[in-house]
Amino acid sequence: MISKAIENCLHQARIKSWPKTYWAFDIHGTILKPNYKRNEISREFYPHAKEVLQKLNIRKDIVRILYTCSYPHEIKQYLEYFAQHDIYFDYINENPEIADGGYGYYQDKFYFNVLMDDKAGFDGETDWKVIADLL
Secondary structure, three states, X not given: OHHHHHHHHHHHHHHHOOOOEEEEEOOEOOOEEOOOOOOOOOOEEOOOHHHHHHHHHHOOOEEEEEOOOOOHHHHHHHHHHHHHOOOOOOEXXXXXXXXXXXXXXXXXXXXXXXXXXXXXXXXXXXXHHHHHHHO
């Protein structure tokens, strides 16, 4: 469950005095409901997704990474769409802040503390409310 992952992440950050944690977000099936159209980006947010992402923008201790297989022209459209809703990401499919170090080798797989992805078990219909309650 996503609440456990977030609680563990924030707990580790507190006890280890980490200044930041890194959260990765998929788009389709996670932030936005898929529309299954090849030439038109999805535009319907899951319940509470927009509000949670807006709150996360304010937090300087959470780095937001857009984690997507969208084509470059679609990513541009999504970033513009999210900006219209005051949602911003620090990085796209990368985390240059943690490239190498004591945690492991992150040249080919970027580092994150929390992953929100329907393929990883995230439920867009219910998990955003859980996160809203945690925040």
